Amino acid sequence: MLKGKKIKAKLVLTMLILTFSTLMLVYLEMFFAIFYMKNTAETIYHEIAENAEGYTAEALLTEAEEAMMAIVDAEAQATNSRFSSEAGLIEQSADYLKDIYADPGAFTGSYRPVPLNEAPSDKVTARYSVAGGKSLTNRLSRELKSIANIEPLFSSIMRHNPTIDDMYIGTASGILYEYTAENDYSPDYAHTERPWYKKAASNPGSVVWMETYIDPYGKACITAATAVADDSGNVIAVVAADIRFNEIMENLLARGIGKYSTSFLLGENYDLIAYRDIYDEDFDPSFSAHFEDADTVKENLAKRDGRAFFATLDGKEVYMCASRIPVSGWTFCTAADKEQITQPIDAVKAETKDILASAASKTRKAFATLIISVALSFIIVAALSSAIASRFAKSITDPLEKIKEHAAAIGEGNFEQNIVKETEDEIGELAECLDDIQHDLIGYTENLKNVTAEKERISAELSVAANIQASLLPSVFPPFNDVDEIDIYALMDPAKEVGGDFYDFFMPDKYHLAFVVTDVSGKGVPASLFMVKGKTLIKEHTRPDSDLGEVFSTVNDILTESNTEEFFITAYEAVIDLRSGEVRFVNAGHEHPFLMERDESRTAHYTELKPKAGLALAVMEGIHYNAGSFMMRPGDRLFQYTDGVPEASDKTDQLYGMDRLERFLNDHTDMTPQDLLPALREDIEAFADGADQYDDIAMLCFEFVKKM
Amino acid sequence: MAMTIEKKAENGTVTFVLKGRLDTNTAPELQKEIDDGLKGVKELNFEISGLEYLSSAGLRTLLSAQKTMNEQGTMKVLHPKDSVMEIFEITGFTDILTIIK
Numbered sequence: 001m002l003k004g005k006k007i008k009a010k011l012v013l014t015m016l017i018l019t020f021s022t023l024m025l026v027y028l029e030m031f032f033a034i035f036y037m038k039n040t041a042e043t044i045y046h047e048i049a050e051n052a053e054g055y056t057a058e059a060l061l062t063e064a065e066e067a068m069m070a071i072v073d074a075e076a077q078a079t080n081s082r083f084s085s086e087a088g089l090i091e092q093s094a095d096y097l098k099d100i101y102a103d104p105g106a107f108t109g110s111y112r113p114v115p116l117n118e119a120p121s122d123k124v125t126a127r128y129s130v131a132g133g134k135s136l137t138n139r140l141s142r143e144l145k146s147i148a149n150i151e152p153l154f155s156s157i158m159r160h161n162p163t164i165d166d167m168y169i170g171t172a173s174g175i176l177y178e179y180t181a182e183n184d185y186s187p188d189y190a191h192t193e194r195p196w197y198k199k200a201a202s203n204p205g206s207v208v209w210m211e212t213y214i215d216p217y218g219k220a221c222i223t224a225a226t227a228v229a230d231d232s233g234n235v236i237a238v239v240a241a242d243i244r245f246n247e248i249m250e251n252l253l254a255r256g257i258g259k260y261s262t263s264f265l266l267g268e269n270y271d272l273i274a275y276r277d278i279y280d281e282d283f284d285p286s287f288s289a290h291f292e293d294a295d296t297v298k299e300n301l302a303k304r305d306g307r308a309f310f311a312t313l314d315g316k317e318v319y320m321c322a323s324r325i326p327v328s329g330w331t332f333c334t335a336a337d338k339e340q341i342t343q344p345i346d347a348v349k350a351e352t353k354d355i356l357a358s359a360a361s362k363t364r365k366a367f368a369t370l371i372i373s374v375a376l377s378f379i380i381v382a383a384l385s386s387a388i389a390s391r392f393a394k395s396i397t398d399p400l401e402k403i404k405e406h407a408a409a410i411g412e413g414n415f416e417q418n419i420v421k422e423t424e425d426e427i428g429e430l431a432e433c434l435d436d437i438q439h440d441l442i443g444y445t446e447n448l449k450n451v452t453a454e455k456e457r458i459s460a461e462l463s464v465a466a467n468i469q470a471s472l473l474p475s476v477f478p479p480f481n482d483v484d485e486i487d488i489y490a491l492m493d494p495a496k497e498v499g500g501d502f503y504d505f506f507m508p509d510k511y512h513l514a515f516v517v518t519d520v521s522g523k524g525v526p527a528s529l530f531m532v533k534g535k536t537l538i539k540e541h542t543r544p545d546s547d548l549g550e551v552f553s554t555v556n557d558i559l560t561e562s563n564t565e566e567f568f569i570t571a572y573e574a575v576i577d578l579r580s581g582e583v584r585f586v587n588a589g590h591e592h593p594f595l596m597e598r599d600e601s602r603t604a605h606y607t608e609l610k611p612k613a614g615l616a617l618a619v620m621e622g623i624h625y626n627a628g629s630f631m632m633r634p635g636d637r638l639f640q641y642t643d644g645v646p647e648a649s650d651k652t653d654q655l656y657g658m659d660r661l662e663r664f665l666n667d668h669t670d671m672t673p674q675d676l677l678p679a680l681r682e683d684i685e686a687f688a689d690g691a692d693q694y695d696d697i698a699m700l701c702f703e704f705v706k707k708m
Numbered sequence: 709m710a711m712t713i714e715k716k717a718e719n720g721t722v723t724f725v726l727k728g729r730l731d732t733n734t735a736p737e738l739q740k741e742i743d744d745g746l747k748g749v750k751e752l753n754f755e756i757s758g759l760e761y762l763s764s765a766g767l768r769t770l771l772s773a774q775k776t777m778n779e780q781g782t783m784k785v786l787h788p789k790d791s792v793m794e795i796f797e798i799t800g801f802t803d804i805l806t807i808i809k
Contacts, residue, residue: 495732500764519764520764521764521765521767521768521771522732522764522765522768523732523765566768566771566772566775567768568764568767568768568771570764570798570799588800589798589799589800589801590798590799591798592798613797613798613799613800614800614803615799615800615801615803615804616767616799616800616801619771619800619801619804620804643763643764647761647763653729653760653761655761694731694732694733694763695731695732695763
């Protein structure tokens with residue numbers, strides 16, 4: 001990421017990355033904290049709302065429960081005590097009747113009840129009927145006469161208890177004695193088959209309560225009855241009273257908490273025996289006709305724990321409670337419309353909701369502001385740190401930039417700059433170093449100038465020396481304008497500017513041509529200077545008739561005497577008599593020449609002449625050299641060279657070699673000296689193929705054209 | 709190809725084992741060994757069976773060694789290859805060097 005960027009960018013980036021990652025961490029933590037706080041606040045609001053709602057609802061329901069329980073308890077108690085007193089009256093009547101049956105002779109009143117169908121309907125009187133419309137037998141007449149003695153008791157009870165409509169006695173023998181204003185007679189009526197008689201007869205010793213019915217006057221009534229048994233336990237009669245219930249019921253139904261509540265009475269088997277709709281013609285008293293999930297409601301009722309519970313009555317959700325009336329086994333209930341009870345709760349709920357919503361909205365706004373301010377501060381801090389990082393980086397890179405400029409200027413050759421060490425750090429040290437370099441460079445440059453100047457001077461001198469050396473070699477061909485007898489050509493290529501190889505030719509007199517090919521050990525100026533000395537000596541001592549052996553012996557002594565550098569010279573000198581073709585020669589350690597001759601068939605052929613050579617010149621004093629001789633015929637050629645020819649090497653250090661040289665010469669026998677030597681040199685160059693040559697190359701070739 | 713010089717010295721006898729090319733470029737190296745290393749040497753040998761090429765500059769170095777040894781002891785050139793021997797012969801150095809084939 002940082003690769004290829006400038007130091008400033010690297011520094012800035014590095015610092016920014018560090019700063020921003022730290023900032024991001026801190027701010028992320030901050031944001032998390034803020035959101036956590038926000039969520040916590042919202043949760044708390046929510047809980048508060050829930051709790052408030054709970055508390056409120058619970059309080060209201062408890063209140064309602066208490067009120068309703070107070071009502072049902074009080075009403076049940078009141079009803080129970082009324083029923084108890086009425087039951088007492090019936091029991092009292094039953095006891096009286098029992099006494100009558102036990103001792104009929106003791107009751108001698110002359111009460112004469114009239115047959116029911118003859119009794120008035122506008123006045124309460126005693127009356128009778130016989131079950132099944134039968135006639136009154138004597139025995140029954142006697143029994144009726146005894147029973148009639150109860151009239152004063154019934155009369156008294158009914159006078160003092162206006163809610164008791166009528167009182168009656170049904171005997172097991174079939175007499176129905178009634179003290180009432182009712183005269184509705186049916187000959188089929190059999191009281192022993194009626195529920196009140198049967199229930200009472202099957203529960204001797206206790207008062208049974210028959211549930212509501214509507215009497216012929218449209219009033220709701222209940223019947224209380226109890227059986228009378230003889231000493232052996234046989235039921236002989238049932239005493240009963242019809243109690244007007246409508247008042248009780250109206251009273252009951254009026255009880256409740258406010259207009260949204262209703263009260264009702266449940267019988268032993270949970271039938272509704274008092275209810276606001278009881279007068280409707282199609283009223284169904286069964287429990288399940290009015291309650292949803294009747295079984296659960298019954299279970300709640302059976303608990304009798306004094307707690308209110310929810311139920312659905314005639315399609316409306318109600319909060320109801322109940323209290324038992326022990327005497328009759330009935331249950332008094334009050335049910336209040338749940339909506340009406342909880343209405344205040346909803347109001348509170350809504351209000352709480354509003355308050356909380358407002359609080360939440362305020363909280364949200366506060367958090368939004370907080371987040372914005374945190375984000376703003378992040379931006380400010382980020383901008384600040386960027387600016388600081390950039391400034392800091394600049395403080396590092398500016399001096400570097402200066403040094404860079406200085407360095408560039410030094411590169412352009414300005415060593416006179418005022419490089420100031422501005423800081424004490426590595427950059428300052430770098431500036432110091434650069435200053436040192438600048439000063440050193442001044443010295444180096446000066447030195448380099450001198451060295452270069454010196455080198456140029458030497459080079460120039462060498463060039464001059466090379467020119468001088470070249471001028472020492474005969475280089476104009478043909479060299480002798482008026483000499484037709486010979487065709488001579490020579491060339492020399494030094495490995496350095498000036499060489500140690502040398503050739504020379506001259507005519508000591510007009511009949512003789514002398515040539516010398518030499519090679520001095522070593523190269524360069526010293527070797528060439530030594531060579532010049534050798535060449536000069538050889539030329540000076542060569543006379544047309546001199547013994548070449550002696551010439552070399554003399555030259556050797558002179559050279560050896562003054563040879564302090566251990567140079568030595570190999571040299572070959574030959575002198576040809578142009579009149580005869582006789583060649584005299586001497587060889588001081590030099591290569592043997594090649595002689596081209598023609599055989600009988602005029603075929604030309606180069607042959608190496610190999611007489612033994614003497615020691616190289618300047619090695620040792622007092623050496624005696626022997627000259628040799630051979631004959632050349634017109635058309636013959638002589639080729640002499642230095643070791644630079646066979647020892648020219650290619651890049652793999654292969655040598656050109658004698659074999660290759662001999663082959664080349666024999667392949668080019670038709671070439672004149674002037675053509676042969678450059679061609680040979682080209683062949684050598686082609687062989688070397690660009691490889692550096694260590695040795696000088698000198699070659700000389702002449703053709704003995706004709707005799708003088 | 710350059711040249712390697714191995715110098716063995718024992719009991720006043722020094723042997724230089726030369727391999728490769730003894731020419732203008734490598735001769736100064738051997739010359740330095742000769743200039744520095746022949747003090748008190750009685751017997752000097754050049755083992756040149758590994759020498760591939762000998763130039764006039766190399767001859768000059770051997771000559772310089774021979775001149776030094778002329779004054780303080782003996783010098784031998786041992787086992788030259790044919791091509792090198794030819795150079796000794798052409799230049800006439802067989803006359804002044806003790807060459808053992």
